[in-house]
Amino acid sequence: MTRIVAGESAVPKRKRAIEAALAIGLVFLIAAGAVVASSISRNTAAEASIPAPTPAAELKLGYFGNLTHAPALVGVKQGILARNLGNTKLSTETFNAGPAAIEALNAGAIDAAYIGPNPAINSFVKSEGESVSVIAGAAAGGAQLVVRPEITSAADLKGKTLASPQLGGTQDVALRAWLGSQGYETNVDGSGDVAINPTENAQTLKLFQDGKLDGAWLPEPWASRLVLQAGAKVLVDEKDLWDGSLSGKAGEFPTTILIVNKKFAAAHPDTVRALLRGHVESVAWLNDAPVAEKSSVINDALQESAGAALPADVLDRALQNVVFTVDPLAGTYPKLLEDGVKAGTTKQADITGLFDLRALNEVTGTAERVSAAGLGQD
Known part of the structure; x- marks a missing residue:
């Protein structure tokens, strides 16, 4: 009979225990890897299901038949906006005043609008920052x-x-x-x-x-x-x-700005950039065109949008009172908000986030960037 010396079987037993533990660990690692792979696969599929931003099939633009909306009048009449929008169809609607245009913008009847600053502020405040972004200025003065x-x-x-x-x-x-x-x-x-x-x-x-x-x-x-x-x-x-302490430009105050529905901008950033390219070109045309040509184009556009052209003396006087600029003069907006609160037409609120001037500055490409005055992105 063979004798078993105490302690001789301990090593094999420990070896078998280690091998079993390694096997169990390997099973857990394989299972965990499968879970991670499945999670990555699901996340990748979810990301793939989110549509990438694409140009809009149509841009619905609102503006007024006023001289202070000349960038829109000229941009539409001269085909500047349509050309820059490319394959995106341009549809337009004219309004008499800002609150009506804001209602249409919030209802989705239009996607962007030339409008006065106070209705834009009011919409931003009422929606707690969810409704619109100011993306450019259009006109200053002229009131x-x-x-x-x-x-x-x-x-x-x-x-x-x-x-x-x-x-x-x-x-x-x-x-x-x-x-x-x-x-x-x-x-x-x-x-x-x-x-x-x-x-x-x-x-x-x-x-x-x-x-x-x-x-x-x-x-x-x-x-x-x-x-x-x-x-x-x-x-x-x-x-x-306006002494210039808020805008940096004495006598200038925002009369007309360009705003966009935030949801539309998020879904179609390329279309917003295209609109801004047309807008910048329209403002440049207004500032560079000979007076006679400028007056003729504006009057033809007013005839179409407002139903009547202007007498030469009226148009000449009005043009002397308006400055066309892509700068929305953001530094004036706290005062505009304060005035609205005092007038009882809006409520006190934080308007940080009202401006998104990144695309404008990208389009203009100028060394001196248009400022959001701390009230948004530029």
């Missing part, structure tokens, strides 16, 4: 308070009736803010020390001619039309209220 000749100072306005294009619009807010600075109370229902009746521009001209309005705060060319066609006088030129 005046024009009144009956017998009105010679702010003191003469008590009890009078004035008009603005639309409640909450840029000129409406400017009028209410200025009246407040003169010690007058105004209310959005038309009551107060001075009555403000939001009225379509063409109707304002007629009501003023009929003696049913004492004045109006209007953009061009309507301010010039009341002066030259209805005998009004300028009581306040808005450029005199």
Whole structure:
């Protein structure tokens, strides 16, 4: 009989235990690898299912039949916007004032719009930053308070009736803010020390001619039309209220800007860049074209969009009051917001994120970038 010496079987037993543990570990590693591979496969499939941004089949653009919207008027009339959009179809719709255009933009009826800054601010605030982005400036200046000749100072306005294009619009807010600075109370229902009746521009001209309005705060060319066609006088030129401390340019304040629906921009960034290329080209054309050619093209565009061309003297006066620029003058927006709050047409809010000027600066390619003044990306 063979004797088994104590301790002789310990080594083989430990060896077998180690081999078993290694085998079990290998099984776990293989299983874990399968799980990781499956997860990677699922993630890759999910990423592949997210469509890459593509040019839009159609861009629906809104603007007004006003001289302050000349980049849109010229861009459409001269085919500049359509050419830059390439295979993307350009559809257009004209509006009388900003709040109506904002409603259409938020409802998806249009994708981008030339508009005044206050309706854009109001939309951004109401949507908590989800609705629109300001992507460029279009025009600065070109807004005046024009009144009956017998009105010679702010003191003469008590009890009078004035008009603005639309409640909450840029000129409406400017009028209410200025009246407040003169010690007058105004209310959005038309009551107060001075009555403000939001009225379509063409109707304002007629009501003023009929003696049913004492004045109006209007953009061009309507301010010039009341002066030259209805005998009004300028009581306040808005450029005199801006000393340049906010915009860096004395006398300049944003009248018209270009905005885009944020969802559309996220889905079609190439289309937004194409729109901006056309916009920049249109602004450059307005600043470089001979006066006679510029006036002719603008008048033809106004005939198509607003139903009437302008007399030469009206167009000449109006053009002298407007600066065409791609800079939205972002530094003025905190004051514009404050004015809207005081006017009762918007609420106090943080408007950081309102601007996205990255594509504009990419398109212009200039050394001096257009600034978002800390209120977005540039």
